[in-house]
Amino acid sequence: MPIYAVLDVSDKATHVCVVDVEGAVLRREVMASDPAILAKWLGRYCPDLVRVVMETGPLSTFLYHGMVARDVPIECICARHAKGVLSARVNKSDVHDAEGLAQMARTGWFKRIHMKASATHFDRAAIRIRAQLITARTAMINQLRGLLKLFGLQLGSARAPGKRAGRLSVLYSQRPDLEALFAPLLASIEAVEKQLRNLNSNLEKRAASDPVCARLMTVPGVGPITALTYTMSIEDPRRFARGDDVGAYAGLVPRRSQSGERDTQGHISKAGDPMLRHSLYEAANILLTRLKRPCALQTWGRKMAEAKGPKRAKIAVARKLATLLHSIWLNETEFRWA
Structure with a gap:
């Protein structure tokens, strides 16, 4: 008799619920969130297993690849879709969630998620670390500006490390007692900036060595970070029937x-991959505001900015870029200037 299982995953424990083809609960269990333990239990108690389902989450990648390596027929489903189904229950609990997900696994009424390869997640982690370092640097520089204002001093628009050091030396000449006070904060800023330079250099080399990223970077406004983010988010362009689907x-x-x-x-829905959305928006902003060589996409975007405002224009150009990059990747071509 075909049976279906679901994994309701948390950091320490996973609730397992097994149902038959009629929806009757056959077995429940709580085990450690470890693919080896889960696969061993499923192989022992579920010989006629048709499908195992779990939601997207922090541990979904680790568990998915671990279960696939052990020949478990597992599928990952959209947590947003599952939440809508599980919200029909009056009381929320891990047991009820596991049973509700098991019924979804039995009926097949769920949205499958494309699980990225482990190597892709390695590169995505580097992009996330870069974003976190930029956030930390921005927060510390803003803190420095705010503290200087307490003493009637202004850092001004000095963003580059050299200009900032020169500006601070002028300010310290007015208040020498502040140099020792701000030394720990400045040392932290310099350390973060050093790590950022090293990470940016590694990512640029990684993008230059990838033939797909090299073709994508021929598009105006698209740099190494955007190209890497796009290829890591899409992974396989053939899983989208149309280029317009990438924007969605x-x-x-x-x-x-x-x-x-x-x-x-x-x-906009803001659904899907936020890293991809932010990188495409940043590329659109560069194309509309910084690009000196005109192109058809820039002209179209600036006309839209005049009609509907710059924010909508950047979103529209970002959507166009998503389609354009998909076409270049799929057809193995390069951008041609009009």
């Missing part, structure tokens, strides 16, 4: 609420 995957399409005579389009 990045959350760059408007939300729609339609019922009867009401049909409203709101702000």
Whole structure:
């Protein structure tokens, strides 16, 4: 008799629920969130296993690849979709969630998630670390600016390390007692900037050595970070039937609420991969504001900015870039200037 299992995963323990083809619960268990333990238990108690389902989460990648390596027929489903189904229950608990997910696994009414390879997650981790370092540097520099204002001093627009050091030397000549006070904060800023330079250099070399990234970087506004983020987020361009679907995957399409005579389009959905969305928006911003050599996409975006505002224009250009990069990747071509 075909049976279906679900894993309701948490950091320490995983609730397992097994149901038959009629939806009757056959077995429940709580085990450690370890793929070896889970695969061993499923192989022992679920000989006719058809499908194992779990939601997306922090441990989903680790468990998915561990279970696949042990020949477990596992699939990962969209947590947002699952939340909508599980919200029908009055009381929320791990046991109820596991049983509800098991019924979803039995009926097949769920959205499968493409699980990225382990090597892809290694590169994505480098991009995330870079973003975190930039956030830390920005916070510390803003803290420095705010503390200087307490003493009537202004750092000004000195962003480069050399200009900042020169500006601080001028300010310290007015208040020599502040140099020792701000030394720990400045040392931390310099350490973060050093790590950022090293990481940026490694990422640029990684993008230059990848033929796909090299082709994507021929598009105006697209640099090494955007090219790497795009290839790591998409991974396989053939899993999208159309290039326009990439914009929806990045959350760059408007939300729609339609019922009867009401049909409203709101702000962008912001669903999907936020790293991809942010990198495409940044590339669109560079294309519209910094690019000196004109191109058709820039001209189209600037006309939209005049009609609907710069923010909407950047989103629209980012959506166009998502489609354009998908076409270049799929067709193995390069950008041609008009």
